[in-house]
Amino acid sequence: MTPMRMQWKQPSVLPGFGLTMGLTLTYLSLLVLIPLGALGLRASGMGWGEFWAAVSDPRVVASYRLSLATALAAAAVNAVFGLLVAWVLVRYRFPGKRLVDAMVDLPFALPTAVSGITLTTLYAKTGWIGAWLDKVGISVAYTPVGITVALVFIGLPFVVRTLQPALEDLERETEEAAASLGANRWQTFRRVLFPSIWPALLAGFAMALARGLGEYGSVVFISGNLPMKTEIAPLLIVSKLEQYDYAGACAIAVVLLAASFALLLSINVLQGWSRRYQITT
């Protein structure tokens, strides 16, 4: 391969570049870029004053705050338990491990409406888990706790699936070295293993957070949807649309999109960083 950087594309004997590239760009533009661009244009057509008025409305601010708080809480829970699950799946042997490993993807595969109604039924005051929690005075369904439970369910695979390869890539030699230098297991984990997996952990956390901010189906049933109290940002978009308030819906959506793109960008940076980290260690 000769480096011909001045050209847009390097020459190749293989056919089909024009056809496949043309198809890809046309389809991508029509289906994704133009519709997303329309959203941006619509929001920019509002003017700054109107946009600010739409996104600083107390009900909108409350929904952002709730979405962010519950998504952060759920991502934190998933960081802890996702690390535990990934660790157990990579490091230990136990009966049924392959089945458990496959089950981790259930939240990806189960349609969100199904998880929504199921979690609501389980955690309602009359449900299997809800009734039991009600006795100790904790109500989950129709509160922010319920929203967090739904987001924990949805976000778990992101953390586990990001951590598994990072844990598999750890070299046993570093642990042996730590042990031979007198470190106990906890010290080895904290000082040797954790520093090399934490970029992956952070990336998984960010992915779970991004998913949690935009999640709709699994949350609408369990949240109760009370304005100012349990109304998440995506739900507010839907109710604005139902009142034909397109501008208001757009404004909320643009902020939500900006947040998820910022997260996407940081995930890319983190993953590049963790890859470099693994090469240098």
Add this chain to the structure above:
Amino acid sequence: MSEAAAIPRAAPLRARPVRATTEPAAVRWLLIGAALGFLGLFLVVPLVAVFLQAVQGGLRLYWASITEPAARAAIRLTLWTALIAVPVNTVFGVAAAWAIAKFEFRGKQVLTTLIDLPFSVSPVVSGLVFVLLFGRNGWLGPWLEAHHLRIIFAVPGIVLATLFVTFPFVARELIPLMQAQGTEEEEAARVLGAGGWQIFWRVTLPNIKWGLLYGIILANGRAMGEFGAVSVVSGHIRGHTNTMPLHVEILYNEYNVTAAFAVASLLAMLALVTLALKSVLQWKVARDLAAATAQSSKGPRP
């Protein structure tokens, strides 16, 4: 390994040596127990609950709930939507992967990121963008109305929203696999006189078939189960624009919980089939990928 074997091993100091790179058995089982407890509570209990709730009213009621006309219409619409969206996105995914994996060009990274874009867009926003374009107050709304065409609150809107959310699945699965496999085999076929389609059908497709199937399975699962995006564009017209997930929502909100879970159980079965196929295919794709990497590391690298 042979060098290590030559070094005589030190005699164990204790009767039962503890391996330095694992935890004591008690800690191990405690961690396994905690992990399984968490997964049991968050994954297994909900899954079991779906099926138990579905058959709560007896099998007769279950059968009636999934065969009544509105449910049948919802099942039909879901199948049709997937039948359109999955093949279209499969063709696109293969084309995109061919362009990205088999050629070197500028802006490849940007293109790959753009293809992944729909994954990071909230489902509700995915529906919203089409309402803005085709809805009553949307850009093309007046024109569509003048020509008596309906996209929003009609089947075309549902198909568009489903296309949008399932857009990256096949491409994202194929790109890394085809990049790892390189271009040597296709180039050899070319030199031996094969045409473009011949190369694709005879050389490339057999190499990527498991990865392709994997992407299709995931896209299909999402296409049949999508809720948020479809909910925004559908208008919830029973018997006409209700997909299965939307039908579940309507039944649930009408306090017809058993019927809601009956239809939900069908979607849960779909999820289980998807998971089973996924774990079988995952293994095959990992094998193909490992073979490709081994091949390329053996050969001379430019």
